[in-house]
Structure formats: structure tokens, C-alpha cells
Amino acid sequence: MDADALYQDVFDKYSKYINPNLARLMGFAGFGVETYGEGCYIFDHEGRKYLDCLGGYGTFALGHRNPRVIAAVKDQLDHLGLSAKAFFTKNAADLAEKLAQLTPGDLQVSFFSNSGTEAVEAALKFAKAATKRVKIVSTNGSYHGKTIGALSTTGREKYRKKFEPLMPGVSFVDYGDVDALIAAIDDQTACFIVEPIQGEGGIIVAPDGYLKAAREACDKQGALLIFDEVQSGLGRAGYMFACEYEGVAPDIMTLAKSLGGGIMPLGATVMTMAIYDAVFGDNPMAHTSTFGGNPLACRAGLAALEILEEGELIENSRVLGLRMLEGFQAIQALYPDLLKEVRGRGLMIGVEFTMDEVGEVMVGLLMKLGVCVAYALNNPRVLRFEPPLMITAEQVDFALSVFEEAMQETAELLAVLA
Ligand SMILES: Cc1ncc(COP(=O)(O)O)c(C=O)c1O
Structure with missing residues (x-):
């Protein structure tokens, strides 16, 4: 099948069998069919090469088709894929031990999904069961997922409205507002769930002292603290976990995205032994998943953590994250009317425009120029840059020069329209 026919075939099937409106939108924006990935690059059906600065919303910390993860998964496939569920699974045991070693504080027991x-869903259930309380506090602009429980704590009306009534007992406070948080947490609060860096909210880094204040407010009222590190964790922010920046440990941590090494879907809810006891003490089957903890995904997870543990990728995230951030700041100085703010930590960077339309035009131009990006789900004015952590200085500089070129084109376009 030639490239055009392949595109048409996939487009038609999306339009008939998957999501017609999304197909129209993606078609209009000029997105092709992904066919191949390697390291920091993805290739489309026409063989066009894109520097992947979206990284599957943070899934490709280890790049596309990381050879060490692939080797581990291929080997595992020769032995056992999914779990028969009646036996112990060695890979799950090893991965849980590794997570207990790497995660901060007293986090020890992992539930795999x-x-x-799913990781968030489990965390919320565990918090309610462990505290025997029903109130949950979350933050405006947060993103914790779209299943009913997680959606109930996702701070964006656009995704919630249609599915109401959602899980009761959830209230929202402004992200970073310590006073509002202290006022919202009381002796009936089961937990406060928060991202150490809001991802879909538009890459908003928690103000200094916020996580510490959250820890104190929870401790004071006997509420649990959940850090949702699904996007910010695993090297993305220049630390193994973004919360390490403040040296604050949660009672429950949620992980997914890059945990599967960019090869397998894998989520984890890591909790303290006390929470485990409270939830599973009288029923070890209190929360289960058929596919969760399967040998294949856990083998990928173990390989991913071993690579991250070596530290080079995390160091690269810090150093090249700074290079990228400073590069964007220099471009911002040239276009202060269009570029409102540049922010982030490590290779989790958000570039905020002054108007929604600028973001939309920029995505199209950047894609055309060979850099894959998208805006944040909860904030279309923010383009987020979350490339694989092995990105090189040359690749960062390429992304910056392409961004500057697209910025110039956008400015000229707007000048003509004005
Ligand atoms: C912080 C955070 N939590 C939860 C989720 C939901 O993850 P998934 O899309 O794998 O269900 C996301 C997804 O973007 C996220 O960024």
C-alpha cells in the first residue's frame, strides 16, 4: 500500500470506527500515521521524521524503542506474557522491591495496574478505606485521569460536566494556594491529591514550600497525601520523582506513563505498609486487576527503572532542561506580545502564549518543520515540551531554532491579519 492509500485507509477507519470528530480535527491539523520510532524520533507514513518533543505526554522518558527495554521484553515473551494469576510472578516481586527502594519516605507496597x-483510582480507594473518611481535596487545573473516580478529582469542568454526578465529597482549591489548602483539609478529609508539577494544567511547577505545607496540613488533620507523579515522575523533572525537589514524601504515589519503559502500559500505586494493612488486612483481594502486574509489563518496568537508576538520563533532564528553558526564555524576549511565559523543571517545560490561536498555529507549524508537540489538555495556550530524556544539546538547539522560525512566521501572519 502506498503512503497516500495507507493514510486514507487509516483516516477512513478512524472516521467510521474510532472517533469521527477527532479524525476530522487531526486530519485538518495535518497529522499523519505513525509508523516507526527510534530514540528521540518518530516517523510518519511518508517517512517524514519528527523530533518528538511531546513524548506521548511524558511516556517516552527512555525514548522510542529503547533497546534495553526491548531486549528484556523480547526475552520475557519467550517465557511468559500475561499472568496465569494462580502463581507468584517474579518480575512483579522484583519491580515492587525496586519501587520501594527508589520511592521516598516509607512507601513500600505496590499495587500494579x-x-x-487506574493508578489514581486505586490511590483514591485506598485513601478512603485507610482513613474511613469520604472527603477528598484536589486542585483546580489538575489532571488525574478520566475514569469516574479519577475524573471526580480532575480539576477541569470541560471533562467532568457531561458525566455528572461524579463521586461525591471532592472539593477543589487553587494550585499553590497554601491558605486555601489549609482551610479545605479537615478531620473528615481522606486525602489531598496533587501533582508536584501540574502537567495537563499547563506545566505549573508547585511554588516553593507548597508540598511541605501540604504535608503539614494533611498530618495535622490525619489526612493522607497523594502525589500523582504519573507525568512528573521517573526523571522527567530532573529528579527520579518531582517531589524530591522539596524533600517531601507522600503516603501514596501514583506512577504510569514512562514506568513501562515506553514499550508496555504499566501503572503503579505505591503506598505505606500501614495503608496496605488498613485496605488489604482483612481481604487481600480488596482491589485487584487481571492484567495488572503481568510478567511482560513488569519486566519492561524493571528494565526502565534500572536504566533510570544509573542516573545519566536524569542528569541529562536537568542539564538539557535548563538549556531548553533558557533558550525559550531568550525567544520570549523577542516576542513578548505573543509569548506570555516559559516555565518548567527538567525536561517538563511549558510555553504559554498570550492567545489560544497562537498555540494552534504554532503546533501546525512546528509539526510541518519536523518537531512534534501538542498543547496541554487543560490549557490550550500552553505548548508542553516533554522530549525523551536522552535528547542531545544539538536536538534541543534544533527544536529551539524551529520554534523561533515558527514564532517569526506566526508573528508575520498575525501582523497581516491585524
Ligand atoms: C498526572 C496525571 N495523572 C493521571 C493521568 C492519567 O493517565 P492515563 O492517561 O494513563 O490514564 C495523567 C495523564 O496525562 C496525568 O498526567
């Missing part, structure tokens, strides 16, 4: 929303 297959996605971020």
Missing part, C-alpha cells in the same frame, strides 16, 4: 487513571 495498566494506566495512570
Whole structure:
């Protein structure tokens, strides 16, 4: 099948069998069919090469088709794919031990699932069961997933409205507002769930002291603290976990995205032994998943953590994240009317425009020029840059020069329209 025929075939099937409106939108924006990935690059059906600065919303910390993860998964496939569920699974045991070693504080026991929303769903259930309380506090602009429980804590009306009534007992406070948080947490609060860096909210880094204040407010009222590190964790922010920046440990941490090494879907809800005891003490089957903890995904997860543990990728995230951030800041100085703010930590960077339309035009131009990006789900004015952590200085500079070129084109376009 030639490239055009392949595109048409996929487009038609999306239009008939998957999501006609999304197909129209993606078709209009000029997105092709992904066919191949390697390291920091993805290739489309026409063989066009894109520097992947979206990184599957943070899934490709280890790049596309990381050879060490692939080797581990291929080897595993020769032995056992999914779990028969009646036996112990060695890979799950090893991965849980590794997570206990790497995660901060007293986090020790892992519940495995297959996605971020499942990891959050479990965390919320565990918090309610462990505290025997029903109130949950979350933040405006947050994104915790779209299954009913997780959606109930996702701070964006656009995704919630249609599915109401959602899980009761959830209230929202402004992200970063310590006073509002202290006022919202009381002796009936089961937990406060928060991203150390809001991803879909538009890459908003928690103000200094916020996570510490959250820890104190929770401790004071006997509420649990959940850090949703699904996007910010695993090296993305220049630390193994973004919360390490403040040296604050949660009672429950959720992980997914890059945990599967960019090869397998894998989610984890890591909790303290005390929470485990409270939830599973009288029933070890209190929360289960058929596919969660399967040998294949856990083998990928173990390989991913071993690579991250070596530290080079995390160091690269810090150093090249700074290079990228400073590069964007220099471009911002040239276009202060269009570029409102540049922010982020490590290779989790957000570029905020002054108008929604600028973001939309920029995505199209950047894609055309060979850099894959998208805007944040909860904030279309923000383009987020979350490339693989092995990105090189040359690749960062390429992304910056393409961004500057697209910025110039956009400015000229707007000048003509004005
Ligand atoms: C912080 C955070 N939590 C949860 C999720 C949901 O993850 P998933 O899409 O795998 O269900 C996301 C997804 O973007 C996320 O960024």
C-alpha cells in the first residue's frame, strides 16, 4: 500500500470506527500515521521524521524503542506474557522491591495496574478505606485521569460536566494556594491529591514550600497525601520523582506513563505498609486487576527503572532542561506580545502564549518543520515540551531554532491579519 492509500485507509477507519470528530480535527491539523520510532524520533507514513518533543505526554522518558527495554521484553515473551494469576510472578516481586527502594519516605507496597487513571483510582480507594473518611481535596487545573473516580478529582469542568454526578465529597482549591489548602483539609478529609508539577494544567511547577505545607496540613488533620507523579515522575523533572525537589514524601504515589519503559502500559500505586494493612488486612483481594502486574509489563518496568537508576538520563533532564528553558526564555524576549511565559523543571517545560490561536498555529507549524508537540489538555495556550530524556544539546538547539522560525512566521501572519 502506498503512503497516500495507507493514510486514507487509516483516516477512513478512524472516521467510521474510532472517533469521527477527532479524525476530522487531526486530519485538518495535518497529522499523519505513525509508523516507526527510534530514540528521540518518530516517523510518519511518508517517512517524514519528527523530533518528538511531546513524548506521548511524558511516556517516552527512555525514548522510542529503547533497546534495553526491548531486549528484556523480547526475552520475557519467550517465557511468559500475561499472568496465569494462580502463581507468584517474579518480575512483579522484583519491580515492587525496586519501587520501594527508589520511592521516598516509607512507601513500600505496590499495587500494579495498566494506566495512570487506574493508578489514581486505586490511590483514591485506598485513601478512603485507610482513613474511613469520604472527603477528598484536589486542585483546580489538575489532571488525574478520566475514569469516574479519577475524573471526580480532575480539576477541569470541560471533562467532568457531561458525566455528572461524579463521586461525591471532592472539593477543589487553587494550585499553590497554601491558605486555601489549609482551610479545605479537615478531620473528615481522606486525602489531598496533587501533582508536584501540574502537567495537563499547563506545566505549573508547585511554588516553593507548597508540598511541605501540604504535608503539614494533611498530618495535622490525619489526612493522607497523594502525589500523582504519573507525568512528573521517573526523571522527567530532573529528579527520579518531582517531589524530591522539596524533600517531601507522600503516603501514596501514583506512577504510569514512562514506568513501562515506553514499550508496555504499566501503572503503579505505591503506598505505606500501614495503608496496605488498613485496605488489604482483612481481604487481600480488596482491589485487584487481571492484567495488572503481568510478567511482560513488569519486566519492561524493571528494565526502565534500572536504566533510570544509573542516573545519566536524569542528569541529562536537568542539564538539557535548563538549556531548553533558557533558550525559550531568550525567544520570549523577542516576542513578548505573543509569548506570555516559559516555565518548567527538567525536561517538563511549558510555553504559554498570550492567545489560544497562537498555540494552534504554532503546533501546525512546528509539526510541518519536523518537531512534534501538542498543547496541554487543560490549557490550550500552553505548548508542553516533554522530549525523551536522552535528547542531545544539538536536538534541543534544533527544536529551539524551529520554534523561533515558527514564532517569526506566526508573528508575520498575525501582523497581516491585524
Ligand atoms: C498526572 C496525571 N495523572 C493521571 C493521568 C492519567 O493517565 P492515563 O492517561 O494513563 O490514564 C495523567 C495523564 O496525562 C496525568 O498526567
